[in-house]
Amino acid sequence: MRAIVFDKTLIYAKDYPTPMPGDGEALIKVVMAGICATDLEIIKGYMGFKGVLGHEFCGMVVEAADSALTGRRVAGEINIGCGRCKLCASGARNHCPERSVLGILNKDGVFADYVTMPVENLHPLPGSITDEEAVFIEPLAAAFEIGEQVELEGKDVCVLGDGRLGLLCAQAIALSDCNLTVIGRHAEKLAILERRGIRAKIGASGMGRIFDVVVDCTGSASGFAEALALARPRGTVVLKTTVAERTDMNLNQLVIDEITVTGSRCGPFKSAIVALAGRRVDVLPLVSRIFSMEDGIAALGHAGKKGVMKVLVRVG
Amino acid sequence: MRAIVFDKTLIYAKDYPTPMPGDGEALIKVVMAGICATDLEIIKGYMGFKGVLGHEFCGMVVEAADSALTGRRVAGEINIGCGRCKLCASGARNHCPERSVLGILNKDGVFADYVTMPVENLHPLPGSITDEEAVFIEPLAAAFEIGEQVELEGKDVCVLGDGRLGLLCAQAIALSDCNLTVIGRHAEKLAILERRGIRAKIGASGMGRIFDVVVDCTGSASGFAEALALARPRGTVVLKTTVAERTDMNLNQLVIDEITVTGSRCGPFKSAIVALAGRRVDVLPLVSRIFSMEDGIAALGHAGKKGVMKVLVRVG
Numbered sequence: 337m338r339a340i341v342f343d344k345t346l347i348y349a350k351d352y353p354t355p356m357p358g359d360g361e362a363l364i365k366v367v368m369a370g371i372c373a374t375d376l377e378i379i380k381g382y383m384g385f386k387g388v389l390g391h392e393f394c395g396m397v398v399e400a401a402d403s404a405l406t407g408r409r410v411a412g413e414i415n416i417g418c419g420r421c422k423l424c425a426s427g428a429r430n431h432c433p434e435r436s437v438l439g440i441l442n443k444d445g446v447f448a449d450y451v452t453m454p455v456e457n458l459h460p461l462p463g464s465i466t467d468e469e470a471v472f473i474e475p476l477a478a479a480f481e482i483g484e485q486v487e488l489e490g491k492d493v494c495v496l497g498d499g500r501l502g503l504l505c506a507q508a509i510a511l512s513d514c515n516l517t518v519i520g521r522h523a524e525k526l527a528i529l530e531r532r533g534i535r536a537k538i539g540a541s542g543m544g545r546i547f548d549v550v551v552d553c554t555g556s557a558s559g560f561a562e563a564l565a566l567a568r569p570r571g572t573v574v575l576k577t578t579v580a581e582r583t584d585m586n587l588n589q590l591v592i593d594e595i596t597v598t599g600s601r602c603g604p605f606k607s608a609i610v611a612l613a614g615r616r617v618d619v620l621p622l623v624s625r626i627f628s629m630e631d632g633i634a635a636l637g638h639a640g641k642k643g644v645m646k647v648l649v650r651v652g
Numbered sequence: 653m654r655a656i657v658f659d660k661t662l663i664y665a666k667d668y669p670t671p672m673p674g675d676g677e678a679l680i681k682v683v684m685a686g687i688c689a690t691d692l693e694i695i696k697g698y699m700g701f702k703g704v705l706g707h708e709f710c711g712m713v714v715e716a717a718d719s720a721l722t723g724r725r726v727a728g729e730i731n732i733g734c735g736r737c738k739l740c741a742s743g744a745r746n747h748c749p750e751r752s753v754l755g756i757l758n759k760d761g762v763f764a765d766y767v768t769m770p771v772e773n774l775h776p777l778p779g780s781i782t783d784e785e786a787v788f789i790e791p792l793a794a795a796f797e798i799g800e801q802v803e804l805e806g807k808d809v810c811v812l813g814d815g816r817l818g819l820l821c822a823q824a825i826a827l828s829d830c831n832l833t834v835i836g837r838h839a840e841k842l843a844i845l846e847r848r849g850i851r852a853k854i855g856a857s858g859m860g861r862i863f864d865v866v867v868d869c870t871g872s873a874s875g876f877a878e879a880l881a882l883a884r885p886r887g888t889v890v891l892k893t894t895v896a897e898r899t900d901m902n903l904n905q906l907v908i909d910e911i912t913v914t915g916s917r918c919g920p921f922k923s924a925i926v927a928l929a930g931r932r933v934d935v936l937p938l939v940s941r942i943f944s945m946e947d948g949i950a951a952l953g954h955a956g957k958k959g960v961m962k963v964l965v966r967v968g
Contacts, residue, residue: 569747590915599906
């Protein structure tokens with residue numbers, strides 16, 4: 337099968353072995369895949385991953401341990417737990433220490449004609465969600481994770497950053513009963529939110545420490561310090577992106593102002609699917625360009641360019 | 653009056669002006685004072701403080717806006733809010749942006765014969781608490797703050813560090829219904845806890861990431877990384893001490909493992925007073941030495957020595 341493989345360098349393979357579904361797994365024909373910042377980090381060496389890249393996708397189930405899934409269009413949760421440890425047993429398989437992660441850790445990803453996944457990771461999709469939208473379910477679920485971790489209701493909330501994740505987090509948070517302000521750098525990106533009635537602002541100058549919750553979606557080394565500068569004493573900063581290097585740390589402010597910092601990663605697919613199906617979020621304005629599978633390597637190059645939002649790859 | 657004053661250098665003054673109580677304030681004759689790590693940091697230049705040092709104390713009220721306090725023995729909360737801002741109105745005067753802090757920020761402290769304090773900051777002391785014990789109310793209150801911020805009940809909790817604050821935090825946390833382990837470096841200090849039935853261990857080797865809550869009381873730059881290495885995914889790390897420099901930060905682990913980090917500072921005096929009065933904690937084994945007021949500068953020097961626990965200064 338065709339596959340975009342990373343092994344120290346990027347390779348477009350035409351004859352990569354088609355995976356065989358194991359016990360409890362499904363074989364899925366990939367239809368559409370999305371490029372995430374994590375993919376771009378992996379290409380730079382993050383996680384030391386070797387194999388087929390990609391973890392945002394939708395596809396058609398070709399065969400499955402659960403025959404009710406066969407022929408269904410699905411999205412898939414990316415963490416595959418061992419199913420035996422304490423964390424898996426407690427429902428936190430996303431945190432299983434033995435987990436593999438689709439296209440990120442010990443598991444071939446979705447920039448390929450076929451992928452295998454445990455059936456318990458799969459979510460059938462309603463027809464009202466397009467393939468292009470379905471690719472956003474994984475990052476949108478991560479956006480909904482914030483509300484699972486931090487009380488937002490009645491709070492003054494700030495989303496810092498207007499990149500892909502910032503715009504998804506803003507839309508997810510806007511569905512809660514809070515007072516949301518998004519602070520970004522790009523008028524055209526913030527306009528996507530303003531059209532949906534979300535308050536947005538270029539730069540934080542003169543704002544002071546007024547927010548109960550600040551979500552750092554900057555993806556930059558300086559984002560944490562910027563977020564701290566906006567959080568009130570006893571406020572919460574949610575870290576939503578990993579950043580290779582952070583140098584200017586001031587943990588003393590956490591102590592003096594009793595700030596809470598919460599890391600936030602993968603989230604509930606169901607919330608994302610319900611929001612998309614109900615047209616309560618709009619992800620299509622985030623699509624910068626759709627590439628064909630043959631142009632997958634060019635797609636990854638394009639996704640890394642300044643100002644580019646979401647890049648999709650039409651696989652099937 | 654006599655006072656130990658810091659103004660770039662330490663001065664033992666014999667004729668420092670006796671403070672005059674303002675509206676709503678009490679004049680207090682200091683009886684006993686304690687030396688805190690923060691005092692030692694201030695001498696190194698932290699906070700840029702100038703004035704009378706010291707913030708842990710008990711004393712006798714000489715005169716007060718509230719006459720019922722006159723003649724009472726008291727301890728005092730160290731943060732003095734403006735009383736007008738949103739944070740003061742919400743009961744968080746400890747976080748008032750205009751606050752002064754006894755012996756730390758814009759307010760003369762307690763290494764002096766007299767100090768003034770707002771009457772609302774004062775807590776009358778029951779006779780069952782000795783002067784020596786009363787000096788521990790402020791740091792012990794800070795230890796009880798942890799339970800105000802983080803759910804401890806039923807949790808696997810680790811206190812990391814066996815210095816003054818570590819031993820207080822351990823004793824405060826041991827009163828909650830949790831499974832506590834204290835990890836330190838000094839058998840003689842950990843023995844203080846073991847005598848009270850608290851599980852203690854030298855070093856964390858081989859423990860892995862098993863704790864729901866880890867309280868960093870190390871006071872060292874490496875403490876945060878050590879605490880992270882003991883916290884389970886989705887666990888909480890409580891930062892209890894400010895450290896001048898922290899270099900080896902790994903905030904990515906916070907995101908990947910969805911760790912929450914909570915800064916923790918001053919706490920509820922009432923909890924500390926109730927625990928001391930009820931003999932539910934024992935702070936006296938932490939007293940290394942009591943100096944006279946005249947030897948106050950020597951006391952500060954002694955407090956900074958390796959292995960020394962709490963140093964007290966008998967003022968009145």
